[in-house]
Amino acid sequence: MAEKAWKDMTADEKRAWRLDKWRNPDVPWASPEAEAAYKARCDRLIACWDLKQPDRVPINVNAGWWPVHRAGLTPYDAMTTKAAEAMEAWVDFNVSFQPDTMVSPVLYTTPSEVFEGIDYKLYAWPGHGVAKEASYQYNEKEWMLADEYDHFISDPSDYLLRTYLPRTVGAFAGFSKSTSLFDYIELPFVANQVSGWGTPEMAEGLQKLATAAKAVAGWQGVMFPALGKMTAMGWPSYFGGASKAPFDILGDTMRGTREVVIDMYRRPEKVIAACERLVPVAIDWALRRPGGPVTPVVFLPLHKGADGFMSDEQFHTFYWPTLKAVLLGLIEEGCVPFLFAEGRYGSRLEAIMDLPKGKTVWLFDQTDMAKAKQTIGQVACIQGNVPLSLIHAGTADETSAYVKNLIDVAGEGGGYILDIGAVADSGKEENLRAMVDTAMQYGKY
Numbered sequence: 001m002a003e004k005a006w007k008d009m010t011a012d013e014k015r016a017w018r019l020d021k022w023r024n025p026d027v028p029w030a031s032p033e034a035e036a037a038y039k040a041r042c043d044r045l046i047a048c049w050d051l052k053q054p055d056r057v058p059i060n061v062n063a064g065w066w067p068v069h070r071a072g073l074t075p076y077d078a079m080t081t082k083a084a085e086a087m088e089a090w091v092d093f094n095v096s097f098q099p100d101t102m103v104s105p106v107l108y109t110t111p112s113e114v115f116e117g118i119d120y121k122l123y124a125w126p127g128h129g130v131a132k133e134a135s136y137q138y139n140e141k142e143w144m145l146a147d148e149y150d151h152f153i154s155d156p157s158d159y160l161l162r163t164y165l166p167r168t169v170g171a172f173a174g175f176s177k178s179t180s181l182f183d184y185i186e187l188p189f190v191a192n193q194v195s196g197w198g199t200p201e202m203a204e205g206l207q208k209l210a211t212a213a214k215a216v217a218g219w220q221g222v223m224f225p226a227l228g229k230m231t232a233m234g235w236p237s238y239f240g241g242a243s244k245a246p247f248d249i250l251g252d253t254m255r256g257t258r259e260v261v262i263d264m265y266r267r268p269e270k271v272i273a274a275c276e277r278l279v280p281v282a283i284d285w286a287l288r289r290p291g292g293p294v295t296p297v298v299f300l301p302l303h304k305g306a307d308g309f310m311s312d313e314q315f316h317t318f319y320w321p322t323l324k325a326v327l328l329g330l331i332e333e334g335c336v337p338f339l340f341a342e343g344r345y346g347s348r349l350e351a352i353m354d355l356p357k358g359k360t361v362w363l364f365d366q367t368d369m370a371k372a373k374q375t376i377g378q379v380a381c382i383q384g385n386v387p388l389s390l391i392h393a394g395t396a397d398e399t400s401a402y403v404k405n406l407i408d409v410a411g412e413g414g415g416y417i418l419d420i421g422a423v424a425d426s427g428k429e430e431n432l433r434a435m436v437d438t439a440m441q442y443g444k445y
Contacts, residue, residue, distance in 0.1 A: 011332045013334070014334025015296065015334035015336070016334075017334060018293075018296035018335065019296050022042065022240075022294075023042040023046070023236075025231065027228065029232055030233045030234070034233050038235065038236055040055075041058070041100040041101070042236050044056070044058045044100055045058050045100065045236070047414060048361075048414055048416065049336055049361060051358045051379075051413075051415040052415070053414030055444065056443045056444040057418050057439050058417045059099045059100045059101075059417070059436055060100065060101045060417055060418070061097060061099045061101075061103050061419070061420065061432070062363070062419050062421075063103050063420070063423070063424050064107075064423040064424065065078075065108060065135055065425040066093065066426050066427065067093035067103060068086050069133075069425065070089065070426075071086070071088075071092065073089060074126065075125075075126035075132065075133065075134065075135060076127040077132075078105070078109050079108075079112040079126055079127075080111070080112050083109060083111070083223075084222055086105065087226035088226070090103060090226060090230070091226060091229060091230055091233075094235050095233070098436065098440075099436065101235065101237070101238040102227075102236060102237050102238065104230075104237060105223060105226065105227075106223065106227070109223060111216070112125060112128060114212045114215045114216055114219075117208050117215065118171040118209060119169060120168075120169055121167075121169065122138065122139060122143070122168050123137065123138055124136060124137045138252070140256055141256055142255060142258075142259050143164065143167060143168050143253060143254055143255075143256065144250075144254040146263070146267070148163060149270040149273075152164075152254075152277070153274050153277045156281055162175050162178060162180075170205070170208070171205040171212070172205055173201045173205055174196070174199050174201035174202030174203070174206075175196075175205075177196055177199060177201070178193065178196035178197070178202075179193045179196060237295050239293075240293040240294030240295035240296075241287065241292075241293030241294075241295075241298040241299070242286060242298060243285045243298060243299075244300055244301065245323040245326065246275035246276070246279055246323065246326065247260075247304055247318055247323070248303045249278050249281075249282065250271065250274050250275060250278065252303055257304070260304070264310070264314060264318060268318075272318065275318065276322060278322065279322050279326055282326045282329075283330060286330060293335065296336045297336045297337075297338045297361070298330050298336065298337050298338060300323075300339045300340065301340040302340060302342060303342060304319070305319040305345075305348065306341070306343030306344055307344040307346055308343070308344070309343075312347055316351065320352070327339075328356075336359065337359070337361070338360075338361045339360065339362050340363045341363060341367060344365070345364060345367045346371065349367070349372055349375040352376050352380075355380060356379075357378075358380070360380040360381070361380065361381045362380055362382050363383040363384050364382060364384040364385045364421065365385055365421040365422050369384070369385055369406060369410040370410070381415050382416055383416070383418075384419050384420070385406070385419075386399070386403065386418070386421055386435055387421055388420060388421060388423075388427075391427035391428065391431050392424075392426075392427045392431075394428075396433070397434070400434045400435075400437075400438045403418065403435050403442070406418065407442060407443050411443065418435070418443065420435075
């Protein structure tokens, strides 16, 4: 019987296809034991996503630059001259701590020369705006102006290409003087559009992008073998695509925090319209990339929906409706949305229960996990929330006791993945070992 076309498959069939592809990759396994470990880890995670009880509580380690610091390197080293050594540091970190998901270098090791080459203004990175030992940091600013809402809502891609990117990425400066790409659909307008590609600014920008692309290719030549090695040794990648809540896309790096708060009062209809326009953009962001997501899991870091940032009424008006629409769109395509609920989500837990059962994963930072288990944990897998402060300043015994309580509170019946509540760029190794070892021993069902 012929396989179904993707468009004819149900959401559950698409999910099953993605899960099978992820669980059974075509890789040269390091050993039969590595293959068995890989599949056991996948099965452990899938059981939790399905709100079932696995053999034990799975372990994810929300580590950022920790592998690099542990190896005596700096983030700057990893992004410049010591990329190969940095990749081995990540391999060694996985071998040493044996988590159930791969601690990956993907989000942390893009070469510094890429950002420098294209004149990237949205962030500072190690050795460029922040110390060589530090992580990257967002440069808060009103990058999108208030009177640009209509252009953005009517045509987000055109707005990004001809207004936003020339302002935020120097290599795109030439596009600020180009005309609409719709000129190509009528012969008399073609010459006008083409002429914009001949300016000195455009030529310089395209050269910068070409040079940056070569740097990316060189980085991939070092990174992909490391990822393949870790996969072959038995670690599944956790998430393979990413997106954001529409309100966060608008409020984080476009309008800015201060401005989007003002907008909720001065131009609420524009905020809502922009967020609604961003729903298909956010879904496509995760799905419409070459090869598609490499795992079923799509990562969504949540920022401005946390307790204290906006009222419950504002959450229900500006944040949740479009985030929910994105989640349903990803679920319909067979993906597993993985939401990092940064900060506290205590007042949001009942609201976010309005989702299909067993289709999402929620990583909580400072949220009460007993309350999370009683609410969102009834319809979604929950993850977290070992405090970053405990990993940095506690003792091994305190860490072990905290993990045991988490497993008792959040792990009953399955549907719970142990993790640090926030990204740990460093910490006490003995505490991380206590976290992992306690879950391995105490977290058995």
